[in-house]
Amino acid sequence: MPTKTIKIVIEGGNAKPAPPLAPTLSQLKLNVGEVVKKINDATSQFKGMSVPVSIEIDTNTKKYNISVGIPTTTALLLKEAGASEPSGDTAHKKIGNIHFEGIIKVAIMKKPSMTSKSLKGAVKSLLGSAHAIGITVDGRDPKELVKEVDEGKFDEVLNKYEEKWNGGLE
Incomplete structure (x- = not known):
């Protein structure tokens, strides 16, 4: 055919x-x-x-x-934050805020195109992306949250979504 x-x-x-x-x-x-x-x-x-x-x-x-296909990570984060474009000056200008669970939602949507093996790794990667475009997470700098994810402070929330992550998008 x-x-x-x-x-x-x-x-x-x-x-x-x-x-x-x-x-x-x-x-x-x-x-x-x-x-x-x-x-x-x-x-x-x-x-x-x-x-x-x-x-x-x-x-x-x-x-x-x-x-x-799946939109870019930046596009998904901007939509989640209700922003139209990246900051351009992330040190001085924040363009929006996302809840931590919004980061998880984007991670699950992006799973097919991400190299992260775990939800925790994907979330850390997306926190870095959020920081790079001027988005805060729960009103805080995403870099601070990366450390807290490493320390296990978000394990309970991450565990709630682990099945979705492991089961894929369907």
């Missing part, structure tokens, strides 16, 4: 039946409106964020499969 794969990056829930997507889909004799609607439905949870999308098309049957 000959297949064609189209890879695009769109704003979550906001794909449009316009170039470059529309001409490519039309060329493959697919219903552009239907495909765009399915992409928007599949990416709606990532509204306002850039999301990688892959469309695999069987050129004989015209059947297709849409795979949605």
Whole structure:
């Protein structure tokens, strides 16, 4: 079965039946409106964020499969903090605050693309990212929390989410 794969990056829930997507889909004799609607439905949870999308098309049957990637760590942290862009001056300007459990939520979403073997390691990595873009966690500098994670002060909270982490996203 000959297949064609189209890879695009769109704003979550906001794909449009316009170039470059529309001409490519039309060329493959697919219903552009239907495909765009399915992409928007599949990416709606990532509204306002850039999301990688892959469309695999069987050129004989015209059947297709849409795979949605995961937005960048920065985009997820910014959304969680309700901010639009990184600080640029993290020492003097904080752009938002996230609860510790928000960091865990982002870690679980990013698990497929993270190299961390444990939830604790992923959380520490995301705390570093939050610090780098000017986000506080529970009103504190994320660097302080990394030390506390190492000391075991968040083990109880982390243990609540361990099953989700180990079980993946499904």
